[in-house]
Amino acid sequence: MAVPDFQSFFLPMLQLSSDGNVHSLKEAYEALANHFKLTDADMLEMLPSGKQAVYKNRIAWARAYLAKALLLESPKRGVFCITERGKELLASKPVTLRVQHLKQYPEFVAFHQQNGGADAKADTNDDSEKIATPEETFEAAYQEMRGNLAAELLSLISANSPAFFEQLVIKLLVRMGYGGSIKDAGMAVGKTGDGGIDGIIKEDKLGLDVIYIQAKRWQGVVGRPEIQKFVGALHGQRAKRGVFITTSSFTRDAEQYVATIDPRVVLIDGNKLVDLMIDYDLGVATIERYDVKRIDSDFFLEG
Secondary structure, eight states: OOOOOOOOGGGOOOOEEEEEEOOOHHHHHHHHHHHHTTOOOHHHHHHHSSSBHHHHHHHHHHHHHHTTTTTOOSSSSTTEOOOOOHHHHHTTOSSSSOOHHHHTTTHHHHHHHHHHTGGGGSSOOOOOOOOOOOOHHHHHHHHHHHHHHHHHHHHHHHHHOHHHHHHHHHHHHHHHHHHHHHHHHHHEEOOOOOTTEEEEESSTTTTTSSEEEEEEOOSSSSSSSHHHHHHHHHHHOOOSEEEESSSSOHHHHHHHHHHHHHEEEEEOOOOHHHHHHHHTTSSSSOOOOOOOOOOOOGGGGGO
């Protein structure tokens, strides 16, 4: 099954702690994965950042919410146990437990209001509504904004001249660490009879080797024949490395072709190009920065 929303972990986690013992999050991960019969694929599903498994993130937030309602408590970092209030709730034999049920406790209401009601959608009659954790909501918004930015970048690139695109590619490769400065790093070729090569850039600051570039604003999908022409130009230069960059995309046949040839050729399509521009701050500017922080547990160790 798919990983349940984080509210679905509330009741099973409270039931897990009903023995009165102290449990670790590691125990909860295993026990609740078994409870919901999560597959290996389910447990390998990651947040968009790729830094944490989705099911672990949702279990950790379930514990945090139960703690805010004083149903669980944490004697120390990474562990939890049930409280008297938690035992009383379980004694009422609840069939389900959602955010709206936690709002019977004033401590949770205060927490909910203080945090702007990020899960306000849960305050409905539809108890089965799936609600994302704060990380998931934040990352989903980030990915949406990044996707919109990428689409706008690609549109602006396509609206400019071929010469602008060739220079953009050189600037990007320099920003990525190839060749040193713009002045020393590379040269745009882009002339009739250039043999299918649009640019040359030094692989390193010393210029021990060079990378040949094909940079084309393409209308359709780039197929194997176009890549073969570029490879032929590389052979003519006795080149070992090449990069083919397009605002379009590549056919599967083209991708399979470059995986089996020498010289080494890297294909960068429009989506990858704008992702690199965003990652290396080329053509974009940071308007706001949000730092997501966690407790530094070492700070609180005595002795």
